Amino acid sequence: MNAPQKQDGFQVVGTRPVRPDGVDKVTGKALYGTDFKAPGMLQGAVLRSPHPHARIRAIDTRKAEALPGVKAVVTGRDFPSLQSLIMAVGESASDIVHVARNCLALDKVLYEGHAVAAVAATSPEIAREAAALIEVDYEVLPHVLGLEEALADDAPLLHDDVFTKGVSPRPDKPSNASMRVEMGKGDVDAALAGAAVVVSGRYTMEPVHQGYIEPHACVASWNADGQAQIWCSSQGHFAIRSLTASTLGIPQADIRVTPLEIGGGFGGKTTVYLEPVAMLLSRKAGRPVRLAMSREDVFRASGPAPGAVIDVRIGADADGMLVAAEVDFKYHSGAYPAITAHSGVSSAVGHYRIANTRLIGWEVLCNRPATKAYRAPGAPQVNFAVESAIDEIAGKLGMDPLELRLKNAVAPGDPQTSGVPFGMIGWIECLEAARAHPHWSAPLGPNQGRGVAGGYWGNYGGPSTASVSLGEDGSVLVTTGSPDIGGSRAAMAIMAAEVLEVPYEKVRCTIADTASIGFSMVTGGSRVTFATGKAVVDAANMVKDTLRERAARMWGVAAADVEWRDGAAHCTGGDKAGESMAIGTIAARAIFAGGPVSAEAAINAAGWLPGFGVHICDTEVDAETGQVRVVRYTAIQDVGRAIHPDYVEGQMQGGAVQGIGWALNETYIYNAQGKLDNPGFLDYRMPVASDVPMIDTVMVEVPNPDHPFGVKGVGEVPIVPPLAAVANAVARATGVRMHDLPLSPDRVYAALHPEG
């Protein structure tokens, strides 16, 4: 399984070597967010709001400041006054005023757990004690948690300066509806009126959390000359730099952010919660300051994915051709405006050819933490509703659910929801692979049902910088600015090795700090292997060209007379024809013959393609208890090209299990007082090892023509289909269609025993 093997003419691409950072991570040496220590470092603590909605009348920090060992106390007033500025970071965009207010509230707290003040002290205990001594005078306001409740005329208003975007004319009254997005075409009502079968339903779910195991943490050190350093774990240290600089009103070049290893993110570590606060504390104290969230803080005050209310109507003709789809959904923005509805609208039914569509999404403000990206942000919620409805249509028509999907699947050239044609997508190939998979035709046991669902994610490219340089011995150093969350160092090294035709072990990959490499967008949007990978390939090609030129110069021949093969220059013309020079020989001599060999590629990578997936799930339902057990699971996905198949399979397996958790047991539970009732892993029930079976994977490879090796993003697609795959399996096991996630035992029991 692990032996390098040639594939499709590649030497290294498609093999499964050990990742370069592997030994550090299996021996405990790798340094994550809270593992880093700076000399003289202080420990911080954050005071958080006990109220879901309140006006801050006054904050008295005097007692905290007087406590021995306390070196600094800050509140929202320590931020500079800020002008509204929308900053795009990966898959989300935020107004930096809101980012700052979310780091430390100014006039109002908008959710339980909203930070209001912070302390730096000589020990964590003193810092916590001091935080508890800060007196906040709150005027408690009515709060609102629910989507429909927040849109009611008499709902408590979170912001008096937010007017619904996307409606015209511009509303004259502020609203909790921060955004409306609509797309579509044709005449939905007429088409539904003429349809042979129409299914409709309302689907709901509460917010869920990314559930990364490492809580947020950082160390900041801000010197008297205005220059600062931050060490933190994040999905993008350049994003940490830009958001911190913007919220503090200082030049980006004054902040050097060093990435530590990141213990999971899934979209949730693409913004700042702690870094600007740690900076403010450090400036006041004149010493480095560490801030770290507890697990409860993470659940209460970082950004979960939105919950949703989704209304769906889909119609088909008697042959199973989909004729119209109407999807109208509302997503939680939480405390500040979000833009997740965009991707919800564009991905809702984009995987089917449907002539008539009306797709409407709303972003709704409410007294919950500001939602953030979570793996294919905005897609799984709406996909759950649509793929459940598609399954119902198949049932009503007596059609095989895969055949129904195949009949309606989009192909290359078909228009996306935006109207732009799809490129070389592999959706039909995935559906065919599902139909051919032994799982699809395997017999089921008693009380078991098999569900299938498909979906996609647009993926992304965007700006990345990478450099490739040679040691004097010809070993290869790849440097990027893209944090490695799931083995991407190995993928970068593989691609460089493939270009330079050297063994993988000769290539090492480093993630550099913001002062040591040019800008790269966050590790998110399934973009790193595609976009940063493209930059690595470009830089490696430049190095290869340089090596050929240097060899040509050493041989005294034209560069055209040198070809690169097997990690060496080969002379093909002139009197040195037939001679060769290995990379190490050239590198050693090149230093003094033209200078060190190094190249940097800074690109805005275009040509990314959407990824599609089909998941098959078997569940067994205990009708007496409502317990649902996933007994078999297969994830099929078009990955373009798997650079390191272990880590591609790993993305598919991990995404599938996160989706299983979302479907079965994960959910935010708020009490009537607006406080989170389950801010820990005990009652926020993510799957444990004994909850799931092996996750079989099928990597379909329909190469992306716009990537040197055919890469498509793979990280996000696998969380799109599982919600409906599980729900469809439960529906087929029980005969009862459930519309509300999670499908926890009490809910399944209630659905199966309507009499009580």
Added chain:
Amino acid sequence: MTATAYHAPETIEQAVALLAGNPSARPLSGGTDLIVQMRSGRIAPAAVIDLKRIAGLSGVRRVGDGFAIGAATPCTALKDHAELAAAWPGVVEAANLIGSVQVRNRATMAGNLCNASPAADSVPALVAANATCLIAGPDGQREVPVAAIPQAPGRTSLAPGEFLVEIRLPARGVGDGDAYLRSIPRTEMDIAVVGAGANLTVDAEGRCTAARIALGAVAPTVVLVADAGAALVGSRFDDAAFAALAEAVKAACHPIDDKRGTIAYRKAMAAVLARRVVLTALKRAGAAA
């Protein structure tokens, strides 16, 4: 911030003195509840009295035909005691459903009992088993039924200075069998939504001669459902007996709606689990007979 002291006494008398001298002092054995509560700020004891260095408080002993389980004995050690596991499989499996292996390597049944959660996994099994506990205190030692310890969520009947020294399980005879089952959303790592313990005696004809059924997480404390036991006694576990069992169990349930389950679901599960746990206990009783 109140400073908490740590003591590791070596005798029961020293432990009693430390606990009696300090009303907010708390005994520590496994610490899997206590340390979490201290970290969260829910409690701030003046002292923590580690019982694990007291001779005899860790381990399982035969006492006549029964067993004495030291208060500081971790749950996994119960599984490793072959005689105990054979005699009281229900008690041992209940204790070994708590948390994870990591947690069970520390957590004790005594702690599970004295934490006084209505959802404690080992307690329904212990109550069904008619277990008792030996309590040490300023006035010497006393033995009380396990069921007498929990008074309300988080509150026990232990007087200041008292702590639990050991849990005692009676002797087993021919035709005895016990079992414990719980309902949780996942397969591991959850608090019981409902728990049910059963302890039966079956005669050679397959007739029930004694039955104790106890439920967890359906009332402020674990409840022994006398009517449920009575529904089985005299029967051969026929449908009518199970129907009466279900009715008795439902009548004894006074659960709450919370993040872990609804009233309706808890009542329904109590009846389902009671039947299933009796069937498991019956199989074991039959195997023993």
Added chain:
Amino acid sequence: MNKLHISTIINGDAQEFLCDPTATLLDVLRDGIGLTGTKEGCASGDCGACTVVLDGQMVCSCLVLAAEAQGRTVATIEGVAEGAMLHPVQRQFLEHGALQCGFCTPGFIVAAKALLDRNPNPTETEIRYWLAGNLCRCTGYDKIVRAVMDAAAELRQERMPA
């Protein structure tokens, strides 16, 4: 503060430290002694990232007071490899790509080694239940379980008499 003076054996070496009475073993390992391989994911015993072996039993070090370690032996992730030689569990994790972010990995490796130390031939189900106290959010557990099964096989080979 009335600090306690504690003497222990950590990864085979005598180690003394001072700690507050309420400090956990996790606090001391990470912040006092600098063994940051043991991770804090929840501080409530629900994630297993802080798993260490205390007197031969695996425990969550967030649920152990540092003072309890007096006179006891502690084994952490830093002691799993023998010098430069990785333990088969570590090697199989690498070979299988059984880690993505790697944050839960030390806890899984300590727990998996503890399983194989007492059960050389566990079934898939036994592995899954044994590891149920260790949360991994990246891998979906598939490659972790396979790595542990292969490490078990490798260890059985090693233990076979020549």
